[in-house]
Amino acid sequence: METLFLFVSLYLCLIMVLSLYRGIFGPTVLDRLIGVNAVGSKTVVLLILIGLIYERVDMFVDIAMAYAMLNFIAVLAASRYFQKRKGLYKEMK
Amino acid sequence: MDDREIRNTMRQQRESDESDSLSASLPERGGVPASIVTFFILFSLWIVLSGRFDLFHLTLGVLSCVIVTLFSRDLLFPEPRARGLLGAWIRFVSYVPWLLYQIFLANLHVLYLSFHPRMMELIDPQIVRFQSKLRKDLSLVTFANSITLTPGTITVYVSLDGDFSVHAIDEKSREGLPGEMEDRIARAFGEQ
Amino acid sequence: MDFVVIFFLVCGLVFFTGGAVGILRFPDFYSRLHPAGKLDTMGSLLMMGALSLYNLHHFTLGNMLTSLKIILIVAFVFLSSPTAIHGIVDAGMRAGLGPWTKGDRRR
Numbered sequence: 001m002e003t004l005f006l007f008v009s010l011y012l013c014l015i016m017v018l019s020l021y022r023g024i025f026g027p028t029v030l031d032r033l034i035g036v037n038a039v040g041s042k043t044v045v046l047l048i049l050i051g052l053i054y055e056r057v058d059m060f061v062d063i064a065m066a067y068a069m070l071n072f073i074a075v076l077a078a079s080r081y082f083q084k085r086k087g088l089y090k091e092m093k
Numbered sequence: 094m095d096d097r098e099i100r101n102t103m104r105q106q107r108e109s110d111e112s113d114s115l116s117a118s119l120p121e122r123g124g125v126p127a128s129i130v131t132f133f134i135l136f137s138l139w140i141v142l143s144g145r146f147d148l149f150h151l152t153l154g155v156l157s158c159v160i161v162t163l164f165s166r167d168l169l170f171p172e173p174r175a176r177g178l179l180g181a182w183i184r185f186v187s188y189v190p191w192l193l194y195q196i197f198l199a200n201l202h203v204l205y206l207s208f209h210p211r212m213m214e215l216i217d218p219q220i221v222r223f224q225s226k227l228r229k230d231l232s233l234v235t236f237a238n239s240i241t242l243t244p245g246t247i248t249v250y251v252s253l254d255g256d257f258s259v260h261a262i263d264e265k266s267r268e269g270l271p272g273e274m275e276d277r278i279a280r281a282f283g284e285q
Numbered sequence: 286m287d288f289v290v291i292f293f294l295v296c297g298l299v300f301f302t303g304g305a306v307g308i309l310r311f312p313d314f315y316s317r318l319h320p321a322g323k324l325d326t327m328g329s330l331l332m333m334g335a336l337s338l339y340n341l342h343h344f345t346l347g348n349m350l351t352s353l354k355i356i357l358i359v360a361f362v363f364l365s366s367p368t369a370i371h372g373i374v375d376a377g378m379r380a381g382l383g384p385w386t387k388g389d390r391r392r
Contacts, residue, residue, distance in 0.1 A: 012301070021309065026314075030373055030376060038305070061355060069361070196323075206307075218316050238364070241323075242366075
């Protein structure tokens with residue numbers, strides 16, 4: 001079962017690279033925000049998988065919960081911050 | 094953005110109406126004090142999160158829960174007394190499995206769209222506006238979150254009067270819009 | 286029970302893959318939000334459910350609390366993910382970006 005978890009987490013890392021493409025090359029700031037949000041929501045699952053591999057789930061589940069909250073607040077704060085910027089529209093052209 | 098300004102003035106008018114009616118009907122009896130319910134919700138969360146049952150940690154939990162309850166008394170329940178809480182909770186929990194089933198069906202649809210080779214011809218994003226009949230704040234928020242969770246539709250804007258702007262990705266997700274979900278939420282939160 | 290866990294894990298991975306491919310393929314950022322926010326939520330529900338079920342192999346009080354915490358994370362994700370999506374959509378609307386309609390070029 002540990003081997004299966006190892007391969008599942010490797011596959012998750014591969015998918016995170018795909019989402020990171022949108023985070024780096026996204027045409028607007030909001031596209032980058034979407035990419036970062038997708039990477040964050042996969043990291044929460046990845047943290048629990050790491051906890052199961054190392055058999056310390058009781059410790060890693062707290063880290064995963066804190067990371068989920070941090071991801072939510074980061075996306076909310078960033079989208080509120082870029083709302084007041086006028087430069088969003090120019091960046092597309 | 095003209096209609097947004099109109100909506101804002103409408104909202105302000107409605108808020109002032111609401112505060113008038115609230116001050117008129119202040120003395121109410123019956124039900125449990127809302128701060129006690131808030132305290133027990135917070136304390137059960139503390140027990141799950143801490144996982145220790147000795148005297149020191151339980152005392153710490155009671156102290157911090159009392160302090161948080163004093164600071165944020167009107168955050169969870171706006172009224173000072175909560176009535177009919179058990180029935181509302183049961184109705185809400187019986188709404189959740191239907192929502193999960195609906196989310197699952199709609200997720201399969203978006204999964205099919207995103208793997209389809211000729212996806213660009215299938216999708217046709219548009220913004221749909223409609224007027225909802227829900228009135229309470231909590232049911233409006235639940236309705237907006239449910240619309241966003243069923244894939245194919247994202248709530249763009251909600252006003253307090255129930256004007257919804259929804260971004261729908263194709264014809265199939267657009268046609269079922271207010272639909273059955275609104276009726277179920279109205280039943281779950283005791284409207285109608 | 287292992288078969289149930291493996292089945293749910295694979296289903297969650299399929300949903301996550303659909304989300305990542307959808308983020309890359311859809312034409313503008315309003316339509317990219319559909320797979321990004323929601324296929325990820327569904328995938329994390331399935332995978333976290335499988336992991337909390339696997340965690341209950343040795344049934345003790347500590348393991349039960351840990352599984353309960355994992356379910357709490359899922360509930361929090363289900364509450365917070367629509368709110369985050371709504372925040373991003375609102376930022377786009379206020380910046381004046383119109384949604385992609387049929388016939389436009391990709392953005």
